[in-house]
Amino acid sequence: MIDITLIRKNPKIVEEALKKRNLDFPLDKLIEYDKLYRQKLKELEKNRHIKNELTLKFPKVNEEEKQKIAQEIKRIDEIINSLEKEVKELKENRDNLLYRIPNIPHESVPYGKGEEDNVTVREWGEKRVFKFKPLPHYILGEKFNIIDFNRGVKLAGSGFYALKNKGAALERALINFMIDTHVKKGYKEIFPPFLITTEGAFGTGHLPKFADDMYKTEKDDLWLLPTAELALVNFHADETLNYKDLPIYYVAYSACFRREAGRHVDLKGVLRVHQFNKVELVKITTPETSFEELEKLVNDAEEILRLLNIPYRVRLLCTGDLGFASAKTYDIEAWFPSQNKYIEVSSCSNCTDFQARRINLKFVGGGRKTPEYVHTLNGSGLAVGRTFAAILENYQEEDRIIIPEVLRPYTGFSEITLED
């Protein structure tokens, strides 16, 4: 969430940020609630103070006085109780609005209405020229007997698929290859729980706004991870870190579960499903280094595609396409020859102190007098299912799929043929 004092002192900044995101938000209402809240709080505290003084006086006076004080306190308690109720309600009203305000876009983020206004900042790789018409990954998956869409649907319903044979092995190899590559660059590996508390989902900003996009367990008030970001960002929730331990780099594999409620199927095959694998990167940094760290994070994610030799481009998201918790986001899009277009395989964001404030994650030291909120960053490194699909498409031959060189130590085979 954003800082309430910023809204008090500089509502114009927040108003402009909302406008840049093309959001219609009742900021006036929030300010009004906050004003009332503080008014009532002041009154409440005044009464509590009176009560505290009477209580302190109590043991020092005679019996008769004691009776009088006890009665007076009873009267004040009634006032306090009713004020407490009012204050609580006003704070809830204020916070319910506050929690729905997205992060403020960084000054370097271009203004735009939606996807079409995102800016390509670089392209990498040479798009292969095919001597035959390249097939889409979902045709290849069935042709080579490595993806089973029908059985996936049978097991879990629409939006699920199963991998078979060398397809299953390739998926597993990709996960290990990605994690190893990031660990070599200094990321610490975490294997997190795949479920998270309501509090945790709230901390990253996925709740309350995106409750419909997540799976929830019925009996235990737990949510299935839509991304390992929730686990990694919440890893240090409610802690105070030391300046000298920052920045912290984490990498984690997790299955990711998304309900995709009310979304039409714009991407075929394995590209938009309810469950997919992802290797996630998270950084915890000081405020002064976070944007620099974002550039490095994007580069670390890109490195996977470079090693796999898959053409890609990097897009800087405009204000209208920016995620809720993010101040600045780069998407990395891999080349899909069958569709003649780029498709997102990673999204790397700097959430500044937006999540840190929600999860109460601070640091001390480094010349700071008081604890300060850290900055949190996250990025896919990469979405495994989509990378899998990109490999099928970019490495296809008419009678086989070639396995990229760097993956062969992980797969133990160098191609997938029709006989497999």
Place this chain on the structure above:
RNA sequence: GCCGGGAUUGCCUAGCCUGGUAAGGCGCAGGCUUGCUAAGCCUGUGGGGAUUUUCCCCGCGUGGGUUCAAAUCCCACUCCCGGCGCCA
């Protein structure tokens, strides 16, 4: 799941029996002192509010209750540790 022990401020710990408004150490920050990579001493340290050199409120796992007054007594819950049971 059952029985017992526990949870105190960034961390560690005292206070709980016997109710009176959180003591100490470490860390961190600032200051002072010193002729040498050090040490010592002093001050500050969570959240919130205001008329912001100051004052006030809240805060002892969470939520209730008793009381003029709760870290302290009572009840429920959560989590941690140990024992038993179950178990990939």
